Amino acid sequence: MPIFRARVARKSWKAAASLVKSLGGRLVSLWATDRRPIDGHMAVHAAYTTAEGLAWVTLPLTDLLRVYPGVDDVFAEAVRMQRAIADLLGLVPEEHHDDRPWLRHDAWPADYQPLLAERTGRETFELPQQPYPFVPVEGDGVHEIPVGPVHAGIIEPGHFRFSVVGEKVLRLEQRLGYTHKGIEKRFEGRSPLDQDCARLAARVSGDSTVAYGWAYAMAVESAARCDVPLRAQWLRALVLERERVANHLGDLGALGNDAGFAFGLAQFSRLKEDWLRLNAAVFGHRYVMDYVIAGGVRDEPGLVLDSISRQCTEIRQELVQLRSIYDEHAGLQDRFAGTGRVAPELAARLGLTGLAGRASGQAHDLRSDFRFAPYEELRAVCVSSSGGDVAARVAVRFDETLESLRLVQAIARRLQEAALQGPIRAQTQVGSSEAAGAGWVEGWRGPILVALELDQYGAIRRCHCHDPSWQNWPLLEHAVIGNIVPDFPLINKSFNLSYSGQDL
Amino acid sequence: MWPIVLKIARTGLISESPPEAQLEWRTNAQWIQGELLRLMGRALAIRQVDAGSCNGCELEIHALSNPYYNIEGLGIRFVASPRHADLLLVTGPVSRHMRVALERTYEAMAEPRLVVAVGDCGCNGGVFGESYASCGRVANVIPVDVAVPGCPPTPVDLLKGILAAVDRRASATISTTSPGL
Numbered sequence: 292m293p294i295f296r297a298r299v300a301r302k303s304w305k306a307a308a309s310l311v312k313s314l315g316g317r318l319v320s321l322w323a324t325d326r327r328p329i330d331g332h333m334a335v336h337a338a339y340t341t342a343e344g345l346a347w348v349t350l351p352l353t354d355l356l357r358v359y360p361g362v363d364d365v366f367a368e369a370v371r372m373q374r375a376i377a378d379l380l381g382l383v384p385e386e387h388h389d390d391r392p393w394l395r396h397d398a399w400p401a402d403y404q405p406l407l408a409e410r411t412g413r414e415t416f417e418l419p420q421q422p423y424p425f426v427p428v429e430g431d432g433v434h435e436i437p438v439g440p441v442h443a444g445i446i447e448p449g450h451f452r453f454s455v456v457g458e459k460v461l462r463l464e465q466r467l468g469y470t471h472k473g474i475e476k477r478f479e480g481r482s483p484l485d486q487d488c489a490r491l492a493a494r495v496s497g498d499s500t501v502a503y504g505w506a507y508a509m510a511v512e513s514a515a516r517c518d519v520p521l522r523a524q525w526l527r528a529l530v531l532e533r534e535r536v537a538n539h540l541g542d543l544g545a546l547g548n549d550a551g552f553a554f555g556l557a558q559f560s561r562l563k564e565d566w567l568r569l570n571a572a573v574f575g576h577r578y579v580m581d582y583v584i585a586g587g588v589r590d591e592p593g594l595v596l597d598s599i600s601r602q603c604t605e606i607r608q609e610l611v612q613l614r615s616i617y618d619e620h621a622g623l624q625d626r627f628a629g630t631g632r633v634a635p636e637l638a639a640r641l642g643l644t645g646l647a648g649r650a651s652g653q654a655h656d657l658r659s660d661f662r663f664a665p666y667e668e669l670r671a672v673c674v675s676s677s678g679g680d681v682a683a684r685v686a687v688r689f690d691e692t693l694e695s696l697r698l699v700q701a702i703a704r705r706l707q708e709a710a711l712q713g714p715i716r717a718q719t720q721v722g723s724s725e726a727a728g729a730g731w732v733e734g735w736r737g738p739i740l741v742a743l744e745l746d747q748y749g750a751i752r753r754c755h756c757h758d759p760s761w762q763n764w765p766l767l768e769h770a771v772i773g774n775i776v777p778d779f780p781l782i783n784k785s786f787n788l789s790y791s792g793q794d795l
Numbered sequence: 796m797w798p799i800v801l802k803i804a805r806t807g808l809i810s811e812s813p814p815e816a817q818l819e820w821r822t823n824a825q826w827i828q829g830e831l832l833r834l835m836g837r838a839l840a841i842r843q844v845d846a847g848s849c850n851g852c853e854l855e856i857h858a859l860s861n862p863y864y865n866i867e868g869l870g871i872r873f874v875a876s877p878r879h880a881d882l883l884l885v886t887g888p889v890s891r892h893m894r895v896a897l898e899r900t901y902e903a904m905a906e907p908r909l910v911v912a913v914g915d916c917g918c919n920g921g922v923f924g925e926s927y928a929s930c931g932r933v934a935n936v937i938p939v940d941v942a943v944p945g946c947p948p949t950p951v952d953l954l955k956g957i958l959a960a961v962d963r964r965a966s967a968t969i970s971t972t973s974p975g976l
Contacts, residue, residue, distance in 0.1 A: 398890075398891035399891075403927075410927075412926050412927055413927065414927050415891075416927075440892075446845070446853070447845045447853065448847075469847070469892045469893050470893065473923070473926040477922075477924070494946075496849060498851070554799055554803065557862055560858070564858060564861050564863050567858070577855075578947070580946065612798075613802075789850065791850050
């Protein structure tokens, strides 16, 4: 992947953000590092998508001030990321638009910043529960519905505060951070080649384990300047597309179910189970966890690739059949159409990304936007829709599944060709010198970034993992405005964002 | 309408017999059903709580409801309230932010209540361990009857763990041995 790094001075930092925005670029992630053990100061980083690739811009805070120019007035999606930086490293933007804590609830005090170098991360505190200042909505007949952190179904924990009149939602405010388990601190001081680090990265969000595993491996490889064998690149794409199909099949069933169509859940969960069982037979794990490793992939697939191809053909047939049933079911379409709409203009302004972005006219997909193996050769197609509602997110899932089935089949065929035979793993060595690397992968939910900084001894100083859910959670708040409360589960499912991936 | 009926008819019944030696399992399951009825007076109701997992375990818990494992066919169902639940299925290392919510969920359950910790994280904290943000294994926060290892445990293992918890409590009640961790 094309990734560029730059260091800027305080006065150019904001200008860089504005320039990216004016050229149609987007904010991928904003984070900070305590680089005092390396070069004596803290640093704030921003990663932007530009037409050429990923621009990783670093602002070293050489004047030792704990403030930096915020970029949330240029990229609104930066607000929560800035709040997280304050919670984890104590750096605050010059002008606050929201200074409430985000990832910190009551597990640690405000004057403790876990990602500072002098913290071991093993300190524990007993603090009373603090009330969180939700934004109040007032008016005749307005009442609040608090939901969570424990939800009624089998879902991750988070709190939703609805302000409603009758059944209509006036405002939704989310409070996340419940599954914050200190992932980023656990990377510190370890060798990037430590197997536990790769395992940790692959568990940032379990449903995107292949994408995270690949992004982490890519970051290590780029820091170590190591090339990946061609065959391994194709095998990686194979498992990434398999992960996409598995998740889309699951979501398509669950979306039917949330609209009262249990038939859809039964059928799609059956297809997903078939798909996972073949994963287990071929790769030894139903979700292909820990298959992508630094330098390549773990092993050769354990089964002839013919069975993969055959299954793609079968599932494609069933998918087409089920799609026509979904499309022609009036009750289902009534629930899908026009529900939870995010207009393309709003999506562009607030940085909606990944699958949900593509359903709101943001036709960006790393697999087709940039030239890298093997997607360039496969000519991966970026699927999009300008509908912006639940129906559009369902349609994009159908189209992407069909496209991924095509890719899986094409990859399985190519892997049997003579040109793609060869090693599946290169030796990776990390020198004992300061280095940095990034991995950027289009997971099923959207682009995932892993940014790695190594200190002068070759140990991890900072490993930042970014999930596209950061960008998309705030848009969910917009999507439900004006909808009725009972449609929230359906709208939420149509985004299907990761709690764990954003809580870290 | 007709395409749906046709699709259902063509798909047929695909639910599988539960794992390993089928006959033995069947007998066991029926015996457990009897014990369940004796103990709880009804089928088993499960309340699932994600106390900080990576959501991998949730994928497999969802899979239990697919037509292959058909957990409802065994008389086991997932419920929305801890007050309706006999068994608490907990995933993840318990994040410090979820500790109180987990304790309250546990407290809200009526006795006799069972707790099954799910996954390597639930068993021993997994890759996340204990830290400023994580309490580690589920047993560090609430009493656990059975812990199911795996990352994530397969649906078959989950089923075994759930039934083992019921079995354990049943035999503990009969022989009045003290339930340990």
